[in-house]
Amino acid sequence: xxxxxxxxxxxxxxxxxxxxxxxxxxxxxxxxxxxxxxxxxxxxxxxxxxxxxxxxxxxxxxxxxxxxxxxxxxxxxxxxxxxxxxxxxxxxxxxxxxxxxxxxxxxxxxxxxxxxxxxxxxxxxxxxxxxxxxxxxxxxxxxxxxxxxxxxxxxxxxxxxxxxxxxxxxxxxxxxxxxxxxxxxxxxxxxxxxxxxxxxxxxxxxxxxxxxxxxxxxxxxxxxxxxxxxxxxxxxxxxxxxxxxxxxxxxxxxxxxxxxxxxxxxxxxxxxx
Ligand SMILES: C[S@@+](CC[C@H](N)C(=O)[O-])C[C@H]1O[C@@H](n2cnc3c(N)ncnc32)[C@H](O)[C@@H]1O
Numbered sequence: 722x723x724x725x726x727x728x729x730x731x732x733x734x735x736x737x738x739x740x741x742x743x744x745x746x747x748x749x750x751x752x753x754x755x756x757x758x759x760x761x762x763x764x765x766x767x768x769x770x771x772x773x774x775x776x777x778x779x780x781x782x783x784x785x786x787x788x789x790x791x792x793x794x795x796x797x798x799x800x801x802x803x804x805x806x807x808x809x810x811x812x813x814x815x816x817x818x819x820x821x822x823x824x825x826x827x828x829x830x831x832x833x834x835x836x837x838x839x840x841x842x843x844x845x846x847x848x849x850x851x852x853x854x855x856x857x858x859x860x861x862x863x864x865x866x867x868x869x870x871x872x873x874x875x876x877x878x879x880x881x882x883x884x885x886x887x888x889x890x891x892x893x894x895x896x897x898x899x900x901x902x903x904x905x906x907x908x909x910x911x912x913x914x915x916x917x918x919x920x921x922x923x924x925x926x927x928x929x930x931x932x933x934x935x936x937x938x939x940x941x942x943x944x945x946x947x948x949x950x951x952x953x954x955x956x957x958x959x960x961x962x963x964x965x966x967x968x969x970x971x972x973x974x975x976x977x978x979x980x981x982x983x984x985x986x987x988x989x990x991x992x993x994x
Pocket of ligand 1: 833834835836837838839840862863864865866867868869870886887888889892914915916917933934935936939
């Protein structure tokens with residue numbers, strides 16, 4: 722019996738020495754899945770399998786007592802024009818069973834990309850009408866695409882100037898070319914910039930009218946910046962999307978030439994408290 726016990730102890734010591742104590746860890750990840758288009762979850766750049774909003778990753782065997790870091794990333798498409806990248810780092814040790822919740826946003830870490838979807842010309846005109854654009858107005862479009870929201874009010878209503886920023890350098894080029902083609906290049910100022918970067922957004926303080934079409938996620942992130950930087954009295958009109966919890970003064974539905982209904986939201990920037 723004694724010999725047997727000694728044998729076990731020796732085997733355990735030899736096992737540890739030989740690295741037999743290595744154990745895997747599991748990371749169970751919750752991310753927006755159901756109701757979203759094909760959320761993809763990657764660990765250290767490799768896609769892992771999941772279902773119904775839960776993904777489980779089993780690490781390779783890890784050495785006991787050592788801490789390992791894994792890079793987890795959820796690629797979420799809440800709709801066909803928005804892509805959210807939600808990265809996190811998870812630290813685990815051999816044998817751990819760790820849970821990671823990627824279902825809520827992190828304003829600092831999440832990256833949101835909205836692709837170009839143009840607002841139809843007649844809806845741009847309806848937005849300008851709702852904002853009561855005059856010759857004295859400077860129009861700003863955060864995420865300006867081909868600059869249509871500045872070009873039409875400048876060309877058709879004589880607005881003083883249009884300023885736009887877009888994160889996509891290709892769109893900035895397209896916008897500049899279009900402004901030239903339409904003969905208003907001298908009154909359209911398009912710059913490459915990120916609407917989530919307050920420095921890039923600083924130019925919006927010149928505006929008296931803001932026309933927006935940017936999606937719920939980016940709109941919610943941008944709203945506090947707009948409220949901070951825009952002058953009191955600035956009129957803001959958004960095509961379809963609200964701006965987070967900034968409650969519109971009114972919302973109207975207009976009929977497009979294509980027969981579809983378009984919802985427009987309207988705000989006037991209040992005096993700063
Ligand atoms: C839905 S399109 C709207 C274009 C234009 N405002 C219109 O209504 O026709 C959104 C545009 O925002 C740009 N965009 C997306 N994310 C951005 C960001 N973080 N900063 C600046 N522009 C962004 C895209 O490149 C795209 O051109």
